[in-house]
Amino acid sequence: MKILVPVKRVIDANVKVRVKSDQSGVELANIKMAMNPFCEIAVEAALRMREAGQADEVIVVSAGVSQCHETLRTGLAMGADRAILIEDDQDLEPLVVAKLLKAVCEREEPGLVLLGKQAIDGDNNQTGQMLSALLGWSNATFASSIEVNDDHFKVTRELDSGLESVTANRPSVITVDLRLNEPRYASLPNIMKAKKKPMDKLTAADLGVDSSPRLQVVKVEEPPARQAGIKVSSAEELVDKLRNEAKVI
């Protein structure tokens, strides 16, 4: 089985994000970028499947500006076999990415597409679901465990209400949650090996996809500063405030 792992280049999780002064977006100049943490988990899951003999090739793919090759190189340094870069300077919306990935799936015919459940920049949580719909493949989201079987996957999903087990027929698109695994370090010798691994470069045009945006960003703002909390003197007062002020019970 071939596994395709789409990975996204995002602002590093440790960076304090600032809104651009013209409110057109967030500041990206001279900001440290990294692989989206959920994507790292997806890469790790794919590598473990290959190491367990359940898959024979792991391909990482990324769409975006040319620097996405760094993100792909990180995936290769973790252990992926090869990479595909779809180079595009536009701000790519989830539907565009899903269409690009669909075209890649048609070329590569993977048995499984493993994605992060969302990226920490836009928190859209859409690409995996859209991709499965476009392909007509089964879909399981928020996986906290994945069992690989001959013709299907058994996936445990993390929901607010608890855990749900689902069966997804092959081929499938599965998005992964935080607790699926802890991604490995890329050892220095593996970083050096990643230099020699193949990376194909494609464009949206090569894949027959129109990548232009359909949505317009009107304004980006900082969330309002959090108000200081208050102390209540009794449980009665707490209940009263929750009921009458916060109106949550």
Added chain:
Amino acid sequence: MSNSIYFNEYHQMLRDQVRRFVETEIIPHGDPWEETGVTPREVLRKMGELGFLGIRYGAEYGGSEMDILATIVLAEELGRSTFGGFAITVLVHTDMASPHLANAGSLVQQQHYMPGIVKGETITAVAVTEPGAGSDVASIQTKATPTKGGWLINGSKVFITNGVHADVYFVAAKTNPDGPRSQRTTMFIVEKGSPGFTVARKLEKMGWRSSDTAELLFQDCFVSEAQVLGEQHHGFYAIMKNFQNERLVLGAQALGEAQKALDLTLDYVRNRKAFGATLWDKQAIRLRLAERQTEVEAARQLLYHSAWLDSQGVDCVKQVSMVKAYCGELVNRVMYDCQQFHGGSGYMRGMPIERMVRDARVQSIGGGATEVMYEEVAKRL
């Protein structure tokens, strides 16, 4: 760091991996190491598995054959750990002791020791400094006299980092006392447990407490001819040669410490309230931090440039001496201000900044005191 002329994406990946390792494996676990006075060997083995201990060594020994800039990345990131003792434990092994073997060791010696060094299974120390001779290397008194099949070493060494727990020591001893000053010394490989070699004392330090430091004693310690490292009587040159690497690495460690202290202090002053506003709202504090950050940034460029000159094989003793002197002093200025802005809590045990102040003090002393370094600069003005 694609916006740097010195670093490529592989340097950046190394930085990311070391930073993550430091944040998950070191920062939450280091406190007990300060108490026991040693960084656990298990931590060094983990670093070995990840290839962090063989950055520039040959692939045949498990190394990655990168350049000095990659070493600078390692040293800066270890400096960010807030545990100077941990950082120096590693850096003495990778960049102050084991390079003696990598530079001068015979094929047989390298094949014997390098794989364990790169894996973190064989930890190394370098024993040059003596009670009567520090930076003045030519004045060491420890001597080695020829005997049947080898040499007998007699003398003592002091302030030896990794001295208590190392497995292999690279020891400088006088073998040609009547020769020219620069041709009196030979380096020897001495294994822990060699007869006549003892750890005389574990030394207590102001800072760097998670690093073990020792006084070593050699009493008719026999080493075979096969344990001579490099050319006989030419140890002085080997020591001088590695000083350049050592000083760049110490400069990088100091800057990593300084940057981390500024980061921690920024977090602190942005949240700490006094007189109705945060400390960050006080212009005196804000501007001082901006000034220190500017100095750190300037020092970093000097460090990177000097390391790059070194990587190009250019003679850069002047620049490297500047790096060691300037960074060793700067980190202390930065620590002073950062502790000041932490107020009373910065004086309390348990706050990282309190430890970092103590750890920083030695940066202007060890590996070439500021005054010695500026003499090197002055000679070249």
